[in-house]
Amino acid sequence: xxxxxxxxxxxxxxxxxxxxxxxxxxxxxxxxxxxxxxxxxxxxxxxxxxxxxxxxxxxxxxxxxxxxxxxxxxxxxxxxxxxxxxxxxxxxxxxxxxxxxxxxxxxxxxxxxxxxxxxxxxxxxxxxxxxxxxxxxxxxxxxxxxxxxxxxxxxxxxxxxxxxxxxxxxxxxxxxxxxxxxxxxxxxxxxxxxxxxxxxxxxxxxxxxxxxxxxxxxxxxxxxxxxxxxxxxxxxxxxxxxxxxxxxxxxxxxxxxxxxxxxxxxxxxxxxxxxxxxxxxxxxxxxxxxxxxxxxxxxxxxxxxxxxxxxxxxxxxxxxxxxxxxxxxxxxxxxxxxxxxxxxxxxxxxxxxxxxxxxxxxxxxxxxxxxxxxxxxxxxxxxxxxxxxxxxxxxxxxxxxxxxxxxxxxxxxx
Numbered sequence: 001x002x003x004x005x006x007x008x009x010x011x012x013x014x015x016x017x018x019x020x021x022x023x024x025x026x027x028x029x030x031x032x033x034x035x036x037x038x039x040x041x042x043x044x045x046x047x048x049x050x051x052x053x054x055x056x057x058x059x060x061x062x063x064x065x066x067x068x069x070x071x072x073x074x075x076x077x078x079x080x081x082x083x084x085x086x087x088x089x090x091x092x093x094x095x096x097x098x099x100x101x102x103x104x105x106x107x108x109x110x111x112x113x114x115x116x117x118x119x120x121x122x123x124x125x126x127x128x129x130x131x132x133x134x135x136x137x138x139x140x141x142x143x144x145x146x147x148x149x150x151x152x153x154x155x156x157x158x159x160x161x162x163x164x165x166x167x168x169x170x171x172x173x174x175x176x177x178x179x180x181x182x183x184x185x186x187x188x189x190x191x192x193x194x195x196x197x198x199x200x201x202x203x204x205x206x207x208x209x210x211x212x213x214x215x216x217x218x219x220x221x222x223x224x225x226x227x228x229x230x231x232x233x234x235x236x237x238x239x240x241x242x243x244x245x246x247x248x249x250x251x252x253x254x255x256x257x258x259x260x261x262x263x264x265x266x267x268x269x270x271x272x273x274x275x276x277x278x279x280x281x282x283x284x285x286x287x288x289x290x291x292x293x294x295x296x297x298x299x300x301x302x303x304x305x306x307x308x309x310x311x312x313x314x315x316x317x318x319x320x321x322x323x324x325x326x327x328x329x330x331x332x333x334x335x336x337x338x339x340x341x342x343x344x345x346x347x348x349x350x351x352x353x354x355x356x357x358x359x360x361x362x363x364x365x366x367x368x369x370x371x372x373x374x375x376x377x378x379x380x381x382x383x384x385x386x387x388x389x390x391x392x393x394x395x396x397x398x399x400x401x402x403x404x405x406x407x408x409x410x411x412x413x414x
Contacts, residue, residue: 060090071156074200075165076142077105079151088125093118095126101141112139130178139170145304146326154412158311160200162322162401167196187221197300212260214300220254241341241357241382243413245285249273258297266295281341287316292330302327305365313390313409318363318375320394322401328367337361357381371397379411386413
């Protein structure tokens with residue numbers, strides 16, 4: 001290398017080293033606006049998580065169903081419930097759960113206990129995906145076939161016209177196996193002892209089952225396909241105009257032996273499908289539930305449509321339904337709703353800031369023994385984040401219990 005090239009190389013290195021040495025790094029603190037944005041983001045995350053889980057963690061235990069600790073029904077009176085479960089801080093494989101409830105009118109305690117163990121190679125939680133979990137549960141509790149959400153606080157408001165109400169002991173054993181292709185299978189075995197079953201009809205109580213218990217033994221399985229995880233598909237009220245409606249399809253089958261006054265053997269098949277079709281800013285929600293019983297069975301185990309006459313709208317069930325019969329050996333129930341996503345109301349100043357969702361829906365019930373039943377609704381969701389209103393119209397040729405033709409309902413999307 002000649003002297004000129006060597007000198008040029010040395011000068012180049014000296015200039016760059018000196019320039020690097022003179023660089024001053026200055027710390028710029030996060031602005032107040034950025035701090036507020038971060039705080040709001042963390043708050044929204046925490047509130048969103050609470051709305052989804054309805055639980056508060058306290059160390060290794062989660063207090064669950066916080067917003068529904070108190071509800072009401074005419075049989076139990078005021079129902080006070082406390083439930084809890086262990087979380088992953090306790091164990092990523094083993095979990096326990098428990099529930100204690102008390103009715104101020106029937107003055108009886110109800111309770112439930114459960115245990116579950118995840119056999120997955122790298123378990124991140126008892127039911128963390130993909131779960132390989134064995135569960136054992138026992139309960140001494142009430143149930144309402146016509147309305148599974150009877151002990152949710154805001155659904156217990158309003159009139160209680162006509163429904164079935166039961167009390168039972170139940171032991172169940174199940175195994176949940178999830179696969180990475182969004183498929184899950186759950187074989188199960190269950191024993192039920194229904195020791196009380198009444199029909200409540202506008203203040204009148206008819207004891208349908210007394211002094212003679214009904215026992216039901218069942219074995220079967222469920223297969224479920226959910227292409228998107230619930231966590232990723234939950235559109236909560238803080239980030240979206242729409243309620244959660246994850247796509248999924250499930251099919252369950254059980255073989256049953258029933259012992260009451262006589263012995264019955266029957267097969268029970270049930271299918272549930274729901275899907276959201278998004279064409280921004282609108283969305284179409286479709287839900288279909290159907291079931292059929294093959295063989296002889298006491299009607300206590302029949303299918304019951306999802307309905308509840310209340311001041312609060314039953315979003316996926318009926319709001320004006322009062323039939324001759326509430327239990328069927330076979331039926332199909334549909335729910336279809338078109339969400340406009342602010343197409344109309346976003347043109348109104350100030351109103352659009354609430355991110356409202358206009359909607360229309362249509363519901364139907366098809367059975368073999370009775371004429372079809374139809375309902376339609378129109379309203380607004382997401383007022384003040386989670387409240388809404390809905391006008392409901394009934395379309396039915398039969399009206400056995402003087403069903404109203406129109407109704408105005410409060411709508412809650414929590």
